Amino acid sequence: MSLLExxxxxxxxxxxxxxxxxxxxxxxxxxxxxxxxxxxxxxxNMVAISESTPGPIGINMATYIGCHFYGFWGGCITTFGxxxxxxxxxxxxxxxFSKVQEKALVKAAFNGLRPAVTGLVxxxxxxxxxxxxxxxxxxxxxxxxxxxxxxxxxxxxxxxxVVFFKTKLHPVILVLLGAIAGIILL
Amino acid sequence: xxxxxxKIGTVTFGGGLAMLPILERELAEKRKWTTHMDLMDYYxxxxxxxxxxxxxxxxxxxxxxxxxxGGIVTTFGxxxxxxxxxxxxxxxxxxxxxxxxxxxxxxxxxxxxxxxxxxIVWSFIKNSIKTPKNIFGxxxxxSSFILVTVFNxxxxxxxxxxxxxxxxxWALMQLPLIxxxxxxxxxxxxxxxxxxxxxxxxx
Numbered sequence: 001m002s003l004l005e006x007x008x009x010x011x012x013x014x015x016x017x018x019x020x021x022x023x024x025x026x027x028x029x030x031x032x033x034x035x036x037x038x039x040x041x042x043x044x045n046m047v048a049i050s051e052s053t054p055g056p057i058g059i060n061m062a063t064y065i066g067c068h069f070y071g072f073w074g075g076c077i078t079t080f081g082x083x084x085x086x087x088x089x090x091x092x093x094x095x096x097f098s099k100v101q102e103k104a105l106v107k108a109a110f111n112g113l114r115p116a117v118t119g120l121v122x123x124x125x126x127x128x129x130x131x132x133x134x135x136x137x138x139x140x141x142x143x144x145x146x147x148x149x150x151x152x153x154x155x156x157x158x159x160x161x162v163v164f165f166k167t168k169l170h171p172v173i174l175v176l177l178g179a180i181a182g183i184i185l186l
Numbered sequence: 187x188x189x190x191x192x193k194i195g196t197v198t199f200g201g202g203l204a205m206l207p208i209l210e211r212e213l214a215e216k217r218k219w220t221t222h223m224d225l226m227d228y229y230x231x232x233x234x235x236x237x238x239x240x241x242x243x244x245x246x247x248x249x250x251x252x253x254x255x256g257g258i259v260t261t262f263g264x265x266x267x268x269x270x271x272x273x274x275x276x277x278x279x280x281x282x283x284x285x286x287x288x289x290x291x292x293x294x295x296x297x298x299x300x301x302x303x304x305x306i307v308w309s310f311i312k313n314s315i316k317t318p319k320n321i322f323g324x325x326x327x328x329s330s331f332i333l334v335t336v337f338n339x340x341x342x343x344x345x346x347x348x349x350x351x352x353x354x355x356w357a358l359m360q361l362p363l364i365x366x367x368x369x370x371x372x373x374x375x376x377x378x379x380x381x382x383x384x385x386x387x388x389x
Contacts, residue, residue, distance in 0.1 A: 113353020119330025182294020
């Protein structure tokens with residue numbers, strides 16, 4: 001596969017990803033499995049690492065696959081391919097957004113959109129909550145309800161919640177504290 | 187702006203929505219480059235337009251502040267940490283992510299992110315309950331959450347559907363029958379219309 005082809009594939013992924021990184025991963029999976037370019041084990045390994053390292057999942061995956069084929073510059077090309085559709089489309093929308101924002105119809109639509117976005121943020125919170133705090137593997141093995149929870153994780157979560165609600169601590173500090181607490185306690 | 191978005195990219199774990207608490211703090215509270223309301227609108231637009239949500243929001247914010255250059259700068263800022271970190275991992279033969287203490291650190295980070303998102307969700311819900319008669323908003327929050335988690339509905343459909351709900355409630359308000367009854371405008375407003383955005387328009 002040439003660099004240009006790789007760029008084309010990721011431009012396509014960026015263009016057809018609507019609704020977030022999970023969609024991008026599905027698209028990449030279709031492209032790379034169909035052509036037998038990456039083995040499934042390797043691919044899911046990449047997904048796991050992309051989920052647990054800094055940065056948006058979709059971009060992490062794009063970089064990873066680019067690196068897999070062409071090293072660092074491959075990663076640059078695939079990342080650029082993925083963000084290029086966003087750059088073009090969002091700038092076009094942003095350029096007339098403030099003009100239509102005050103129109104009655106647009107306002108009405110956004111009155112529906114805002115609560116829905118709140119719901120979607122709650123979904124994101126729930127997904128992280130599930131991964132971080134619920135031990136679903138142990139629960140499905142033993143069937144015991146109590147196995148679902150790890151007391152240390154729940155304790156850590158409650159402490160962090162109190163800290164974040166009560167203080168003006170910066171999110172970055174909380175992330176660092178989480179890393180340190182994880183190494184010491186878990 | 188580039189530095190701010192590099193920072194945001196570095197501390198974002200997971201999807202674009204996990205980026206929201208940091209954007210709120212860095213851009214809305216600390217630097218006043220945007221408002222809570224505008225952020226919500228950008229997220230809504232980013233969900234239905236092509237591209238990774240985090241990148242779309244970054245481009246949107248950059249363009250709004252500094253035009254085309256701003257959009258390009260913030261986009262590259264937000265992807266730079268991914269480029270560096272993933273390249274390093276790819277070259278170290280993927281072994282780093284499986285080391286015990288790094289896995290523990292990542293689990294700890296996930297717990298911190300869960301706590302941060304809980305606070306964000308709480309403040310969003312508080313905002314929508316504060317305005318009286320806002321049953322419309324609460325129903326939308328709950329139904330979008332349930333539709334995605336229980337019924338696996340694509341979030342793009344949720345966004346489109348909720349826009350239609352917003353338009354429908356507005357259209358209902360415009361019905362001549364309601365207008366003719368002579369009740370004051372504020373009383374006939376749909377519950378959802380009490381969201382601050384429309385109040386600004388009435389003033």
